[in-house]
Amino acid sequence: MPTTDPVIEARNLTKHYGPHAVVQDVSFRVAAGQTLVLLGPSGCGKTTLLRMLNRLVEPDIGVVLVNGHDVRDQPAEQLRRGMGYVIQQVGLLPHYTVAENVAVVPRLLGHAPAAIAARTTELLGRLHLPPERFAGRYPRQLSGGQQQRVGLARALAADPPIILLDEPFGALDPITRASIRREFRELPELRRKTMVMVTHDVTEAFELADQILLLDAGQVQQLGTPRELLLRPANDFVRRFFAAEQLGLQLRALRLADIMAELPQASDTIILTYSESDTQPLSLTATIQEALAQLGQAAVPSLGESAEARVWVRPTETAAPADFLPLTYATLMAAFGYAVRRLGIEQP
C-alpha cells in the first residue's frame, strides 16, 4: 500500500487539568482528504484533543504536526486561518450580516472584495441559503439549522485544506440533524478536505468517518475504520460502546460487496431499477443502508399493485436485461444476515 505523509499528525499528546490527565498519550495520523472522528462519552477529552490541533489548547506533552511542521513554528492566528473551525454554538458575530460573517476570514487574508462576494454567494447557494434571501439577514433572524449552515459556510469561505468540527450538528433536532448531515456529506467542497470531527453520536461517526478514534477517560480505546471497530473491537469498552446500536451500525458498515457471496447468484455488478430497462447503478461500495434506502424509494412510484421493489443483479457486464436476476428486500436482508454471521459479528 502506498504510504502518503499525513496532513495532520498528533504524537503522544497529553494534557492535565489539575491532577487529572484529561488526554493521555494520544497519537494519530490523518491523511489528505480523510476524515477522523473523535468519539467517546461526555468528558472523555474529545474537545480538548481537537483544540490542541489549532492551538486553542497547548499540550503538556507531545506535538502536533501539520504537513510535517510543528504547529508551534508559526503564530497561532496564522495557523488557524488555514484551518476551518466549526463549533456547536456556531459563534456567529451578532452585529454582522450573514454575508459579513461568511467573509470574515477571506477579509483577514486580504482577498479581493469581488472575489469574496462571489465566493459568499456561491457558498450560501450551495448550503441551501439562497443569497437573495439570506445574505442581508442577521444571525438572530435565522433558525438554529440555518445558523449552523452559515457557520459551515464561514469555515469553508477561505477554502482551507483542513476543517476541524466540534459537534457541528449538536444543537439540532434529530430530523434536521440527519438531513444537514446528508447535505454535508454530499458537499463537493468537503470531499477534498482533511477533517477532524468530534461527536458522541455513533451513527454520525459511522456515516462520516474514514477512521474513528474512540476515547474513554482521555485514553485511546481503539483507532481504526468504523468497520474494524465493529468487527474487531479491541476491548470490552469498545464492544459495549456500540452494543445498543449494533444493527444500525452493521447496516452502515457492511457494503454490497460484503454480501455478494451470500446472494443466490454471485455477481460483480449490482444495479437498482424499477424495471429492467430503467437502470440506476448502485455501486458495490454502497452500504446496505444505502441499498435499502434506494429500494425504499423504488417501491413508491409507477409500480403495479403486485409489483415488488427490486434490486437487479446483472450476472455479467454484458448481460441483457432479460438475464438480470431480481433481488427483493427479503433476499437482500437474508444475505445481510448470513454475511453478519460469516464475518463473526455478534448479533444484537
Ligand SMILES: Nc1ncnc2c1ncn2[C@@H]1O[C@H](COP(=O)(O)OP(=O)(O)OP(=O)(O)O)[C@@H](O)[C@H]1O
Ligand atoms: N479549561 C479547563 N479547565 C479544567 N478542566 C477542564 C477544562 N477543559 C476541560 N476540562 C475537563 O477535561 C475533561 C475533558 O473535557 P472535554 O471538553 O475535552 O471532553 P469532551 O469529551 O469533549 O466532552 P463533551 O462530549 O461533554 O463535550 C472534562 O472532565 C472537563 O471537565
